[in-house]
Amino acid sequence: MSERRTTAVLDRTGLDALVQVLRARGRTVIGPTVRDGAVVLADLATAEELPFGWGTEVEAGRYRLVPRADGAAFAHTTGPQSWKAFLHPEREKVWDADRTADGRLSVAEAPRARPSYAFLGVRPCDLRAVAIQDRVLAGGRYQDRGYRERRAGAFLIAAECTEPGATCFCVSMGSGPGADAGFDLALTELVDETGHRFHVRAGSDAGDELLAEVPHRPAEPETQAAARDAVDAARERMGRAMPPVDLRTLLGDSLEADRWDDVAARCLTCGNCTMVCPTCFCTTTEEITDLTGDHAERWQRWDSCFDLDFSYLHGGPVRASARSRYRQWLTHKLSTWYEQFGSSGCVGCGRCITWCPVGIDITEEASALHDELAARLRRHDQEGENGRKESEP
Amino acid sequence: MTDVPLPYRVTRVRPETADTVSVTLAPAGAAAVAPFVPGQFAMVYAFGVGEIPVSVSRIGHRELVHTIRAVGAVSAALCALRPGEQVGLRGPFGTGWSLGRAIGQDLLVMAGGIGLAPLRPLVAAALAAPHAYGRLNLLVGARTPDDLLYAGRLRAWTAAHGPPRCAVAVDRPSPGWWGRVGVVTTLLNGARFTPRNTTAFVCGPEVMIRAAARELVHRGLAPHRIRVSLERNMRCATGHCGHCQLGGVLLCRDGPVIGWNRAEGLLSVREM
Structure with missing residues (x-):
């Protein structure tokens, strides 16, 4: 103590x-x-x-x-x-690489302030x-x-x-x-x-x-x-609230929800939400060479899962549609983050809502997904009930 | 070394197909990366061009062989390497095939196209310990005979009737083709294994992995005994760049080899 x-x-x-x-x-x-x-x-x-x-x-x-x-x-x-x-930081040098005239390569971690x-x-x-x-x-x-x-x-x-x-x-x-x-x-x-x-x-x-x-x-x-x-x-004066359900399970059960098409019709896939989000951490790398051709630098910079290149594999991006990219962002933030890092990736700061150019609201999307899932489960229950009735003698 | 690449020297370049070469690398100086196990991958750096993940296809004492297909800027630069040139290497990264968990079992190795590359050191390890495992089956598929990796070795194994018990199929045969025609799953009928006591190792295009794993489950293999190796964009290999996410899996950290029990749900959602 x-x-x-x-x-x-x-x-x-x-x-x-x-x-x-x-x-x-x-x-x-x-x-x-x-x-x-x-x-x-x-x-x-x-x-x-x-x-x-x-x-x-x-x-x-x-x-x-x-x-x-x-x-x-x-x-x-x-x-x-x-x-x-x-x-x-948004951009950071990772390493310096040099190649000598006889082709020998050396790579050193970039000095950092x-x-x-x-x-x-x-x-x-x-x-x-x-x-x-x-x-x-x-x-x-x-x-x-x-x-x-x-x-x-x-x-x-x-x-x-x-x-x-x-x-x-x-x-x-x-x-x-x-x-x-x-x-x-x-x-x-x-x-x-x-x-x-x-x-x-x-x-x-x-x-x-x-x-x-x-x-x-x-x-x-x-x-x-x-x-x-x-x-x-x-x-008591919060402007927004998430639906009071287990968001991790909700998103995990909503991968094929129709709501993704609805939000995809509004989302510009600009990536603003990922830039302002205080937990979004994804980065990509840039390779920079100088005019001599014997010095190269590797830089890392913020990247966004809304960028088409983010999921690029030979042949094309894995997540080509806006639907799949918005789903990746929201599902990662609220659900798969637990599996990867032991907690939610959302802190409720509201930045992604404020700075979305078309005003997409993460709490509204979560509520809509919840409503859709609840309706689906009700239908499922009803069908189960009807099925049982029909099979009764 | 996992933060910064170590210099490795190209000691041999062997063309495999029209767009694929095997590059043998040895440490250029005293420093070497830690030993690899089959199924793991390295980040290979082409000076001034970039870095890509490449699985190991042969693990020597100090040497490593990477079989690389030229599909982008970095892989094309690596395929154009000549003996004596140097690259950077970080690793080893990721889960391996975990062959040790299959001791006493029949082994079913299924490869599609370039997917044979990460399976090759697994076959070598199984052949090196013949008493540890049951029957070793190697089933290989490719689009055409010209796309077949390690064709000479596969033909010799096929002719010798094992071990490994090898069968090869192509989608589109050409004159003189010595193997079978069809998709790789059709080769299962000729394989010798007891489904309830078999571990399968599968690598290839996702459509092939899905078809193979579903067929194996249908034939009675437990999903967790079907180990599949998956691929996603990768920048750092250390779990920080976010690119290799597949649902809750970070493939550089939790993969590239994962059980079908975990992979099935992830591969059945479009654009995941």
Whole structure:
């Protein structure tokens, strides 16, 4: 049993100090900030750059910034990026290969920068996403070394959700709106008559130790209760919900569903959902040669199962139709992910709904599949019943 | 070595058919990859072109033979290799045929086209331990006599009546064809095996795998005793790129060899 973790309250000065202490320790602090009409994740020089006074209005296929009178910093929903942009970057060199004049080949692992990240404002859904990518990229027999290095050095500061968006469904996926594990510090932002403050809980020794260097006051019971209430209230205000069934079984039993044709008629197979998804991890490789022809590089970059080339085998792609590609994405996310990596691949962040150009809604698709399966089972039961009646003397 | 390719030198190139060659590779330096078992694959890197998964078709002391058909940019580059040139090699990857689990049983090896390549070291291993197994049957199908791999070896085995007890069929014969005509499953009638005590090893085009496995189940083989080797696009071989998914199976990690009990459902859904 570890010692009791610190619980405290920071004011805005405390939040500034937190960022400064992290930076003084050589960490690159990444957090939300307003840029190009969205809340993006970027390198923060000070806490001032956080999106104070900005909220977001989201719907299927829609995302807008809206000003807030209360000046809150973490009252926005997840944006177009996720932390995978930093832990599992879009493009990364894998190796350098050289060939000498007499044809000898040598291949060396590409040198990597070793950033020391602090992530500020990680939503509970995104904390879960990081834990999922940990299992995929660093939890198996082979490890993605770049990922492991970046992840091992990262300091995670969660921001619990008190303002869920219309496309959020973390409660269905059991990943939020509160943060229960996987963070070094967890903030809950409170803006009320008592003032603008952040309830903070340490979740690790590193979190305890850092908090000791930041001006704070002990958490009084009223603030603790207010933080709990704010998260509990958010739990009741989810914009979306998954059908309350075992999604793993539902998708496993729906491989031949008619609904796939319906969604395929709307899906542009653009791959936006896979790019914004915080757990989608697929990559492809690129081979680059220089003009001498004696130096080659292998790069890996994000790939999408919506791309025709993704399943290419000699002769053509295995998954040519939009139906089969959407089915692959959704079935992997909600069902076969368990078989591969021991959990669901969905955290309920709602990004795939918000950033789908035609507004396809993963929760609506799951519900439709559930309805179709339930109807099929009812028909099956009825036919069985009729069959029995007919066979009776 | 599984992260970065080790340099291997081409020591021999042997044409097999019009589009297929067998390339013998030996470590170019002191470093060598870990030993392979039959059914496993390597990622073979053609400098500046790319990397593809290729199963091993012969496992020597330090040498490995890969039988490669030129169907894309990388495989074409590998088929054009000449002795003395170098490639990169990572591996070994994936599950093997697990021949050890078939001790005491009759063995039924069924190949279609290039599918014979990963089965060749399995046949060699079974022949090297004749007392460990029951009867060894090798059934091979190809489109035409010209598409047949290792034709000389197959013809000698067929003529000698085993072991292995070998039969070869082609879809379209040509003058002088010495084997049978038809699909590979028609050869089962001449094979000698006790279905309830047989392990089958099947590799070929998916349509052939499905037909063969269904016929074997029909003849009384337990689905988990039918081991099939499958193929999907593959980029990393280490379970991270996502390309080789077949339902819940990551073929680089959980395959390429899996039991028919697991494969049947996956291969019966279109575009899976």
